[in-house]
Amino acid sequence: MSETHGPAGTFILAQTSPVPEAPAPGTGTHSGVEIGVPPAEAHGSGFPPFDATTFPSQLIWLAITFVALYLLMSRIALPRIATILEERHDRIADDIEEAGKLKAESEAAAMAYEQALTGARGKATTIASETRDKLAGEAETSRKALEAELAAKLADAEAKIATTKTSAMANVRGIAVDAAGAIVNQLTGTEPAPQAVEAAVDKAIGN
């Protein structure tokens, strides 16, 4: 397992080695002719992250690229995303507001409808009761008129009946007197005195 110690050993060796005054990077030669780990010196510059000769290049390019990134982000990319998010936020807020407005409107409409319905119902009730009262009054007057008419007709009829009765009674007396005279004549063969017959008839009717 000597190979397994190789990389770790290289790492430790490289870490502990001081930052060397090395030749330019990239000039290291890699033997790599056999399976194994090349010595740290193979790179010629020690451990790359601690190779100070590459620092100026890295710093300059980091500065250039990072400033560029910062400017691109702060000037273009982030405002763009912020605008999108803001627009969406506004749109949602607007929609919610609109929905609230519509809801209030529909509620107001529902309330107005309810009110109209109540008013109409009340009106209908009054109209119905008025009509009922009016009809009842009319019926009452016509009934009274009819009753009065009937009463008058009744009185007339009664009067007529009374006169008819008295005249009939008068006729009945005459007939009774005649009949009684005739009956007496038949039975006795004598003509009775009219005064006596009348008196006898009156006596009988009076009974």
Add this chain to the structure above:
Amino acid sequence: MAVEIDPIHQFQIHNIVDLGAPGGVHLGFTNSAAFMVGIVAAIFFFLTYATRGRTLVPGRLQSMAELSYEFVASTVRSTAGNEGMKFFPLVFSLFMFVLFANFVGMIPYSFTVTSHIVVTAALALVVIGTVIIYGFARHGTHFLHLFVPSGVPAFLLPFMVVIELISFLSRPISLSLRLFANMLAGHIAMKVFAGFIVMMTAGGVAGFFGAVLPLAMVVALTALEFLVAALQAYVFAVLTCIYLNDALHPGH
């Protein structure tokens, strides 16, 4: 057959274009620089392409862009308050840069920008520099109250100030070392275990079957490294927010 197993090789920096040495400082457009440019381009392309439609109902890509925005924004708000939103572009840039650098580093044969301490240190110094400059510009000498905890007995105060100073000065160090060490160690571990596979398969049939173990390890490590890549970007952003909060509200 020349098999080279060198877990350090992936961190090598080499010039693509040598820019010479103006003023005695050797400069060049290196592979690291190429990846930095690529990362910035990728971030910008991702965010602008995803939001090209500016649709009210976002698609998948736009959701991702909005998610990254809102994630960082909520992190800034929750740690530094609404006032901290003036640093939002900075925190967002840092987060996206570290995140993309870490993820790009997971692509085989690619280079991990954040595995170099000079890069992470520079990013950490940007954070601490912002904290110090903004702190003094905003609060003047009141910013120094950051180092003077209130409600401490007078005889303890000198010690507390020293402790606070040390803790403040160690922030950029811990911030840069955490990211650097995580990326470096993870990539070395992956490379080492991947190397075992190569070595063992070269050792005959037994080794061929034995190589399953390091292969499983590499698979697990890859998953872990993706987690670490995202987590370290988040940690970097959160700590940035916490330090910026000190600049906004010094004094305990």
